Amino acid sequence: MLYALLRHQARLGWWLAKHGREDRPRNRLLVWLTLKEGRTPDQIKRLFNGAKFAPAMLTAHEHGLLVKLQGSTIDHPGMPEEVRLECPSWAADPLRRRFKEAFRQEMAALLTPAPLDLRVNPIKSTREAMLGALKDLGLRAQPSAMAPYGIRLNERVSLASLPMLTTGEVEIQDEGSQLVAMLVDARPGDRVVDFCAGAGGKTLAIAAQMNNKGHVVACDVMDGRLKRAAERFRQAGLHNIQTRLLASETDQWVKRHKGGFDRVLVDAPCSGTGTWRRNPDARWRAPEEQGLDNVVSLQARILASAARLVKPGGRLVYATCSMLPEENEEQVAAFLAAHPAFRAVPLNEAAPRLTGSAHPDYLSLTPARNDTDGFFAAVMQREVVAAPGVAEMG
The missing domain is CATH 3.40.50.150 (Vaccinia Virus protein VP39)
Known part of the structure; x- marks a missing residue:
C-alpha cells in the first residue's frame, strides 16, 4: 500500500488541493481508500474506529471529504498531464524531449511495479540449474530476454525463500x-x-x-x-x-x-x-x-x-x-x-x-x-x- 500511495503521490495531492484539505499522510490515505480502493464512507469509518492499533476516529470534516469524493476515480479530466502521469515538473521537459510521442506510454510504464530480476553467478552455477531450482520452489522463473545470465520472476516473492541468494549462486540485478x-x-x-x-x-x-x-x-x-x-x-x-x-x-x-x-x-x-x-x-x-x-x-x-x-x-x-x-x-x-x-x-x-x-x-x-x-x-x-x-x- 505504501508503494501504491507513492505511485499516486501527485494525484492524491491534487485531490486534496481541489477540496482545500491539508496535505498530510492521513488525508492521503483517506483519498486513496475512497478513489482507488472504492470503499464507502461507512466502510472507512469502521476502519478508523479509534480501537487499539486502529487509526483515530474520523472527524466530521474528514467524513465530509469522503462524501464529496464518492463516485469519483483517482484520475480526473481536469488534472494537468504531469499530475496524471506522476511526472515531477523538473523532469517533464527533458523527458518530453527524450520520448516525444512516446512520452505518455513511457510515463505510464514507470507507474507499474518492477519485476524481480536475478543474475546467475557463473563461478558457482549455471542459468539452467538455477531455473530448475527456482521451479522446484514453485516459482514461475524464465530466462531474461537479453541478458545471458539473467532470470526473471514475474511474481512477488519473499527473498528469504530464495536459498540461492545466501549461497552466492545468484544476485538480484535488473x-x-x-x-x-x-x-x-x-x-x-x-x-x-x-x-x-x-x-x-x-x-x-x-x-x-x-x-x-x-x-x-x-x-x-x-x-x-x-x-x-x-x-x-x-x-x-x-x-x-x-x-x-x-x-x-x-x-x-x-x-x-x-x-x-x-x-x-x-x-x-x-x-x-x-x-x-x-x-x-x-x-x-x-x-x-x-x-x-x-x-x-x-x-x-x-x-x-x-x-x-x-x-x-x-x-x-x-x-x-x-x-x-x-x-x-x-x-x-x-x-x-x-x-x-x-x-x-x-x-x-x-x-x-x-x-x-x-x-x-x-x-x-x-x-x-x-x-x-x-x-x-x-x-x-x-x-x-x-x-x-x-x-x-x-
Missing part, C-alpha cells in the same frame, strides 16, 4: 544493469576499474566475466558501501576484487594509476529517472535537492577523471540509470569533444548480439520498450597513438 556490465567486456587477466562501484552489483558481474582471473578495483567515495560490497564479493566466491575508498573523483590514486587499466566503468550518480518504477519515492526527492545542473556537472568531472585510468586501446564505459538526454547522449558528446583521444564504439561493434536498444550507437533501455529499468551506456575506446617516427605497418 536485466538492464546486467547488460551494462556486459558492455565492459572484461576478459580473464584484464585490469578493470569500477569507478563508482556503490554496493558492487556490476563489479560482481564484471569479476565473474573474468572467471576470477585478473584484477578488479571497486572504487567509491562512501566507505559503508564498499564494506557491504566486500561481503557480497566473498559470498559470491570472487577473489580477484580489491576495494578502494576515494576521497573524491580526483583522488591522487587516479593520477598514480594513469593509463593502467584495460577497462574502466563509470556508473555515474544520476537523477535515477530510470528506476522510478522500482523506487517510486525517488521521483519526488532527487535531484531537486541538489539541482540537475549540479548532477550533470558532477558526472562530467567523474568521467573526465576516470578516463585517465584507461590505457591506449582500452575501453571506457559511461552508464547511468537515467533517461534524460542531459545526463546521457549530451554528456557523452561533450566528453568526446573535449577528449579527442577517445572515440565512441557503436553498439553493434561493442555488443553485436545485443538487440532492443532505442539508440543505434548507445545502449538505451526503457521500461515501456524493454521492460527493464531505464538505462543508458556508451562504450568509448582510447585510441592507440603511434610513437613519433614509427611508420605504421600495412
